[in-house]
Amino acid sequence: xxxxxxxxxxxxxxxxxxxxxxxxxxxxxxxxxxxxxxxxxxxxxxxxxxxxxxxxxxxxxxxxxxxxxxxxxxxxxxxxxxxxxxxxxxxxxxxxxxxxxxxxxxxxxxxxxxxxxxxxxxxxxxxxx
Numbered sequence: 001x002x003x004x005x006x007x008x009x010x011x012x013x014x015x016x017x018x019x020x021x022x023x024x025x026x027x028x029x030x031x032x033x034x035x036x037x038x039x040x041x042x043x044x045x046x047x048x049x050x051x052x053x054x055x056x057x058x059x060x061x062x063x064x065x066x067x068x069x070x071x072x073x074x075x076x077x078x079x080x081x082x083x084x085x086x087x088x089x090x091x092x093x094x095x096x097x098x099x100x101x102x103x104x105x106x107x108x109x110x111x112x113x114x115x116x117x118x119x120x121x122x123x124x125x126x127x128x129x
Contacts (some may be wrong), residue, residue, distance in 0.1 A: 005055070007056040023045060031045060041125065077114060090125060093115065111127045
């Protein structure tokens, strides 16, 4: 049997603002954007070269979901974006105004820097060792 995670739901305040950041700033691919019968949208994005897992940009509905925007993991880094060229991607992200929460550092597992999306979610950009 083969299994894999196809999508991870990311609660967001606005579909178009999220698409603007993930596609326009991080250079992700817009995989799908369709309107569902209930008026919500099915929006998925993924990093360049990703084959299986995507982010499902899920519009927050109600106070409970809205309260989770940007803090789905209780303040921890939530998502990990691997790269084959740390300097290239770090420079491109910096040029596009991505908010870095600390300077890049070398760890035993590779080069890493923590950044935040416009909604407050923490990410690691990692070039594995």
